[in-house]
Amino acid sequence: MTVTPAPLLEIRNLDRSFGEVRALKSVSFDIGENEFFALLGPSGCGKTTLLRVLGGFEQPDEGTVMLDGSDLLSIPAERRPVNLMFQSYALFPHMTVERNVAYGLECEKVPKDEIRQRVSDVLATVGLTDKRSALPNKLSGGQRQRVALARAIVKRPRLLLLDEPLSALDRKIRAEMQMELKRLQHEVGITFVVVTHDQDEAMSLADRVAVMDHGEVRQLDTPLNLYRRPRSLFVADFIGTSTILRGRRVNAQWETPELSPLACGDDCEGALAVAIRPESVRLTAEYDASTQVRGIVSEVFFQGDHAIAQVRVGEVAFLVSIREGTLPERGASVGLSWDEGALIPLVEE
Amino acid sequence: MRGAFRTLPLWALYVFLYLPIVVVVIMSFNASKNPFVWSGFSLKWYPELLRDSEIMAGLRTTLVVAIGCTIISVILGTLLAIALERVLPSRTLDAASIAPAVMPDIVLAIGLLAFYTLISFSLGAVSVMLAHSVFGIAFVAAVVRVRLAGMDNSLEEASRDLGASAARTFRKVTLPGLRPAIIAGALLAFTLSLDEFTVAFFTSSPSDPTLPVVIYSRVRFGVTPQINALATILLLVSFIAVILAQRTSRLSDTLKGGEPT
Secondary structure, X not given: OOOOOOOOEEEEEEEEEEOOEEEEEEEEEEEOOOOEEEEEOOOOOOHHHHHHHHHOOOOOOEEEEEEOOEEOOOOOHHHOOEEEEOOOOOOOOOOOHHHHHHHHHHHOOOOHHHHHHHHHHHHHHOOOHHHOOOOXXXXXXXXXXXXXXXXXXXXXXXXXXXXXXXXXXXXXHHHHHHHHHHHHHHHHOOEEEEEEOOHHHHHHHOOEEEEEEOOEEEEEEOHHHHHHOXXXXXXXXXXXXXXXXXXXXXXXXXXXXXXXXXXOOHHHOOOOEEEEOHHHOEEEOOOOOOOOEEEEEEEEEEOOOOEEEEEEEOOEEEEEEEOOOOOOOOOOEEEXXXXXXXXXXXXXX | OHHHHHOHHHHHHHHHHHHHHHHHHHHOOEOOOOOOOOOOEOOOHHHHHHHOHHHHHHHHHHHHHHHHHHHHHHHHHHHHHHHHHHHOOOHHHHHHHHHXXXXXXXXXXXXXXXXXXXXXXXXXXXXXXXXXXXHHHHHHHHHHHHHHHHOOHHHHHHHHHOOOOHHHHHHHHHHHHXXXXXXXXXXXXXXXXXXXXXXXXXXXXXXXXXXXHHHHHHHOOOOOHHHHHHHHHHHHHHHHHHHHHHHHHHHHHHHHOOOOO
């Protein structure tokens, strides 16, 4: 999915410092209507600050945010057409599920009949109709999250912000909620912005992902492109696993201090390093004409549907994904090969 | 048997703590006018209290003072707690807020008397009420603050996010969350004011003393069974307040339980 011609949200040159720390450094990007967008980065990268700026709980030092073409920053949090689903869910402990969900509509002075209708509709959507009169502490983690979600979407915001939506759930419910979130986003047609440090969460949910580090957006792209064409060492390292070889292109070959030169394409010209994803590497017991390097298997990690072998070639540890056939023995001498296009050029740190 | 010996010091400690109180309660049922000689069981001292106009007047003053002090302490103490926890966090202000609760009563009493004299404030139920509020506010603020600190800040943010004004957030989210602490603080302020002597002695009017001051003026000429009966009633009131305070705080734990922080 690509950016729609008229973006819903335009973020321009946002700056925010806390003392010495610059949490946001001139952040600019657009979010399209009905997009499922993710802000991904390690803790302290500025993603939460950005989320709080959008929610109205933090003011930037510099920059503008336009929603539907009008200034968002001048509107106080309680009047923004933006809702936030808190990481802790922040359900009101003394109110029933129904009262929690109705709260935002009561603030808007929506007529009582309409509130009743909309609350029961949204509870049906998230599948909690039978829990309507329960108190939050009687609910499971997944149910609490559904209530938090229902409470936010019942307001029909232009933008729904979700702070680490799956981090408090255990593994099984996570997968379930992940699908649920996607379904809901399609169903209600609200633009979702998820903040997360978990790449799986961002990659599986979002249409587009902004990878942040030290207050900057390092790369903004679809999950597929982020994985296949990371621009920087940071993104290549943060998303997925890969073998990274620093060096430079000389005479159509990649020269790296630890290995003999490797064949590489024109796109590697000017790169700082190249990355090789484990699944682009083929492992062979015997060496043949296609073998690029030889090494010794040092570890094998079994992961269920595939295994990752670590192969030492001099100082470099290559990661190889093995999907079929027998797993190599530790200490075995093997050959590694890949197609020329497997080298991903990284042009930034 | 060995276990009993090992815990003997514990029981001894409890005897030390409760023996004087038990003696007072028992002697309140003594038929004899001599407080040191037991001459049979009687309930006559209790109705006697009702006929004692001095004691009844003292009780009335004390109740006016304690109720007024509770109302002032709850309102101002809660606001103080919110200011210190959410609006203006400062270690100095923190320390200054708890000081009246731990300050020696006699210092507070002398200071207040000097202050009232300075501004020519006439002594009476109101002067004692205000004096008791000085430490009442500090106690309520301390209790409410603990609760506020444990309350998820994002609840209030969530309320704002859902479109509630600051006033509505306070009414619908903050206050219900604080209710157990406010009730506990109110009971604390009430019981503290009820039996406070030193400050009341200095700041009350001689013509309108509080109950503890009345009791003191009586026992100077020896303890009477009537006073024992009064002490027993006061004891009962304090116990009920403590139990109520504990109940509400336990209720708050069950409300909080299961809510991730």
